[in-house]
Structures are given as C-alpha cells and as structure tokens.
Amino acid sequence: MLFYLAFKNIISRKSSFVIILFISFSIMLMAVINSVFDSTENGIENVFSGSFTGDVAVVPITDVPMSLFGDETPVTGTFTRIPSLIPFDKISECLNSFPEIKMAVPQVTGTGSMEFNGNRIPVWIFGVPAETYMECMSSIKICRGEPFAAGERGIMLSKKHADELGADIGDTVQFLIADGPAFRIRAAEVSCIYDYAVENSTLDRIVLADAFTVRSLMDMSDSVSDSAFIDVEKKDLLDEDLDIDKLFDEAEDVGAVVSQPDSESELFEEETSQPADIESSSWNFFTCRLSPDENPRAVAKKLNSVFRKNFWPARAVLWRTAAGNSALYLYWMRVIFNAGVIVILFAGFIIINNTLVVNVLNRTHEIGTLRAQGASRKFVSVQCMAETFMLTITAGIIGCLLGAVCTFVLSSMNIEFTNIFLIQLFGTSRLEVSVSSLTMCRSMLLSVLLGLLGWIYPVRTALKVSPVQAMQGGV
Structure with missing residues (x-):
C-alpha cells in the first residue's frame, strides 16, 4: 500500500519526469566517462605489460x-x-x-x-x-x-x-x-x-x-x-667499529707484472672472446x-610476504611501478582529465540534490495534512523515502542503459587516433569502449546515494514543522 501511494504521487507530478530525465542524463554521462577511463587504463596496462614490464x-x-x-x-x-x-x-x-x-x-x-x-x-x-x-x-x-x-x-x-x-x-x-x-x-x-x-x-x-x-x-x-x-635485519652489524689496520698485519709486498694489450683491437678481441x-x-x-x-596484485602481495619472511632485499611491484616515470606522466594526464570531469559532474549532482530537496519541501502542506489525519512520523518518512528512491533508482537504471548504448555507438564508430599523445593515453590507435559491470554498480550506487542525500535533510526539516503550520504552508 505504501509503495502504491508513492508510485501514484510520482506519476501525478510532472516534476518527477524532469527529475528522472536529469538524473538519467547525469548517470549516463558518468557511465560513459568511467568506461572511457577504464579503456585508457586497460589499454596502457596491456601495452606496457606486454612490451617490457610483465604482469x-x-x-x-x-x-x-x-x-x-x-x-x-x-x-x-x-x-x-x-x-x-x-x-x-x-x-x-x-x-x-x-x-x-x-x-x-x-x-x-x-x-x-x-x-x-x-x-x-x-x-x-x-x-x-x-x-x-x-x-x-x-x-x-x-x-x-x-x-x-x-x-x-x-x-x-x-x-x-x-x-x-x-x-x-x-x-x-x-x-x-x-x-x-x-x-x-x-x-x-x-x-x-x-x-x-x-x-x-x-x-x-x-x-x-x-x-x-x-x-x-x-x-x-x-x-x-x-x-x-646479509639479512636485512643484520645490516646493523656493519656499523660497529672495526680496526682496518689489523686486517693487513700479515700482508707482504709482492711484485707483479700486468700485461697490457698492444692495441685497441687486441683489447676488443679479448673482450669478445669471453664466453x-x-x-x-x-x-x-x-x-x-x-x-x-590471475590477479597481479594478489600475486605481488604473496611474493612480498615470502620476501619479508626470508629477509630478502627484494619486492614485487605492479606494471605501473615497474614502468616508473615513463608511465607517470600518462597517469597524471588521466588524473587532470578526471579532475575536470569530476568538477563538472559535482556541479550537476548539486543541482540534482537541490531538485530532490525542493521536491520534498514543496510537499510540506501535504505532509502536514497526513500528520493531522494521524499519520506517524515514521510513515511520512518511509513514504517520502520510497518516492525518492523510486525516482533515483528508476533514473539510475535508465541512465546505465543509455550509457551502455552510448558506449556501443562510440565503439561502432571506429574512431581512429592519429595524435601520438592520444595513442599513448588510450594505449591503442582505435577507440574501444565498453561498460563493465563494475561501472554499472558504481553508477547505481551513485544514484542510491543521491536518493539518500535528497531524502534525509528535507524530510527532517518538514517533520519539525507542526501539522497546523504545515497545513497553512509554513516552514
């Protein structure tokens, strides 16, 4: 009954469709961007690990x-x-x-x-x-x-x-x-x-x-x-005082003759003749x-455990560390690009959250009427929560589907890169993008978090108002 009332409230307001459309577009953009970032990460990793770093x-x-x-x-x-x-x-x-x-x-x-x-x-x-x-x-x-x-x-x-x-x-x-x-x-x-x-x-x-x-x-x-x-933990023994002179007490002067090659060619022949x-x-x-x-991170962790146990001065690292500064600038290029996109998305999410807040606050008169008729605070909270989550989850599903369609279209366009920096950034000369299950989960989680943020504050504010003031439209 509660979800039925929530559903009726959603479809009875035109603003609900605007909210769903807005959130769907943001989730779609998030899914597409994450898919592009995943493709760059996988592309660079495949190039480096398959060329000189290994797994x-x-x-x-x-x-x-x-x-x-x-x-x-x-x-x-x-x-x-x-x-x-x-x-x-x-x-x-x-x-x-x-x-x-x-x-x-x-x-x-x-x-x-x-x-x-x-x-x-x-x-x-x-x-x-x-x-x-x-x-x-x-x-x-x-x-x-x-x-x-x-x-x-x-x-x-x-x-x-x-x-x-x-x-x-x-x-x-x-x-x-x-x-x-x-x-x-x-x-x-x-x-x-x-x-x-x-x-x-x-x-x-x-x-x-x-x-x-x-x-x-x-x-x-x-x-x-x-x-x-020498074991790592025993290297402190080298710091102890040592009388160097005593090492050579029994040393004797010995004459020696060092033969030198007659020419550079002989020196080169001597060097190359060695096995x-x-x-x-x-x-x-x-x-x-x-x-x-096999998971490289898990294998590296197991190897490092063995190295530490045996006090061997070695460590297992992943491809990015093995590539060193040569891969670092590509990493920072992605970080800067990510930061710019996150700022844009953050601004959009603030607008979305404000829209959800306003959507609940505009119903203060309705909430006051429900409370005057005997509805408890819990009932009002759960009903508002159900409406908000139905909006955001529906928008999240639509946004993920649209994101999958967009990434499929991008991949089918066969976009070829000619710029060397783009080729290095994506790890390939052709744009290949696909939505992973992890990206889908992240997008849906984001949608749920939006619903949570868009429900807690306005409902708590509306419930603080007395039923009489709420019915009169006061906040």
Missing part, C-alpha cells in the same frame, strides 16, 4: 624509487648503479615454485649511447635471454631475423631504431658509455628487428641485448655469490608473466 616485476629494495629503468628519483635524472638481486638463485627458485607465475625472465639494465654509421642515439639497454623474453612479451612482433640464442651475443633493435640508424640484420652496432674521464665501448651484431603493437615514446628508448654485453658495458661482475648475502653463456647470478630484475585470470 609483475621483482626489483631490489633500495633507498630510492626503483623501476626497470633504474633510479626514478625526480629532478636528478641521473643514472645510478642498479644493485643486483640478492640472493638471486633463491629468488629465482621461489618464482618458479609459484603456480600463478607462468614465466619469470631475468633482466639486467644499462644506459648509454648506441652508434652505427655515424649516427648516435641515447638508449636504455635491457640485457635479457632473448628467446624467453620474446615469448614473455606478447606485444613485441618480430619483423625480420631471429632472437639471438642462449650463449650467443647479439642485439635486437626496434624498427624505429633500425630506420634511424640505418642498420639491418648482420650489422655490428656499438654501445658507448662514459665512466668519468674514460669510455667503455662494446659491440654486437644485430640478430633481429622487431616492432611494438602500439607506438609509444617509452618503448622507443629500449634496446634488447645479451646480458653479457650489458654487464661488460656497465662494468658489472658476472656473478654475485649468495653466500655474501657469452656464463651462468651468471648477477641480474637486476625479474619480469614475470602470470597465468591467465
């Missing part, structure tokens, strides 16, 4: 923000030496024991300049096992050539780098890095040219090479003994590909 990355714990590119400290922008993962063998064994992890690929990172044919460009160099890395990163497509095999030295260039340098399969490309007043130069042969599914400025900075070449370029040790690993298939435990990171339908 979960394992990085060493340091005093500075760390990504797969190294130190991510703002302002400085300088390259600092990246610590190795310790104990590497135990971390590797741990990752391989997780059933959620389909593949874990080690990586060593360096930075320098790449040079060929008089052309030089700054790059980030990822030292990886090529075959497993390409299998892990689904967004990398081979254009020509083959990934260098395990134990071989080689370089894999993106198509953009190959065109910029004028290099092709079989050419020898050099890497150059400054180390104080000296320089280190290493070279390897191009074995593969690849391309990414989506153009992105971050990916354009990456070159893939064998790990031995990168370690040699960065002057890293080929192995880090796990026996040298490239050294079983090294000197790696900076792991990038992990999870099994389908």
